[in-house]
Amino acid sequence: MNFGKKQKKYTIKNKLSIFINKNYNMKQQIIFFLFFISHFFLSAQSFDGFALFNSSGTSTTKLIDKNLNIVHEWNTTTDCNYTVLLKKNGNLVRGTKYSANILNGAADGGRVQELAPDGSIVWDFIYSDANHLSHHDMTLIGDNVLLTAWEVKTATEVSAAGYTGNIGNAGKWPTHFIELEPDGNGSANIVWEWHIWDHLC
Numbered sequence: 001m002n003f004g005k006k007q008k009k010y011t012i013k014n015k016l017s018i019f020i021n022k023n024y025n026m027k028q029q030i031i032f033f034l035f036f037i038s039h040f041f042l043s044a045q046s047f048d049g050f051a052l053f054n055s056s057g058t059s060t061t062k063l064i065d066k067n068l069n070i071v072h073e074w075n076t077t078t079d080c081n082y083t084v085l086l087k088k089n090g091n092l093v094r095g096t097k098y099s100a101n102i103l104n105g106a107a108d109g110g111r112v113q114e115l116a117p118d119g120s121i122v123w124d125f126i127y128s129d130a131n132h133l134s135h136h137d138m139t140l141i142g143d144n145v146l147l148t149a150w151e152v153k154t155a156t157e158v159s160a161a162g163y164t165g166n167i168g169n170a171g172k173w174p175t176h177f178i179e180l181e182p183d184g185n186g187s188a189n190i191v192w193e194w195h196i197w198d199h200l201c
Contacts, residue, residue: 131152
């Protein structure tokens with residue numbers, strides 16, 4: 001894979017190295033920056049001394065103050081898969097495991113929900129089928145949600161793209177990103193997407 005002639009390496013706190021290719025367009029660089037920031041803030045957001053978190057494998061999200069007092073809880077019926085976010089209006093956005101996932105993997109999700117402070121579901125979006133599955137991180141872009149997900153590529157597709165390693169029966173699952181915009185009717189629409197697969201060759 002050729003990333004161009006010039007490549008710069010930036011090291012932040014000696015924990016993460018980001019390689020920025022001068023040939024990348026600005027939107028790609030913004031995506032990678034957002035997901036770097038999410039590494040530090042998504043699993044436990046902090047707001048003026050308050051922190052939001054959901055213990056792994058549990059269905060309750062808690063907002064605590066700096067003295068560890070619980071100031072608010074959202075009790076749900078499904079486990080959080082990885083990330084919880086708090087919007088400016090006080091609503092909770094959470095990734096959760098969809099019960100009918102066909103694909104499975106680390107931090108698999110398949111579902112995103114927005115909940116009001118009283119626990120009622122504002123919108124609920126399922127991104128899970130035989131070829132796609134949301135997983136791991138997400139972040140907010142205004143009121144929209146940027147979601148990371150897998151898409152299935154068959155052994156035939158992977159081989160045709162030039163891959164010569166071991167593929168296996170499941171093929172390969174490259175990541176892609178989708179931006180969800182609430183549709184006002186209890187669900188959401190995909191308004192933007194970017195696929196790593198489209199930029200491999």
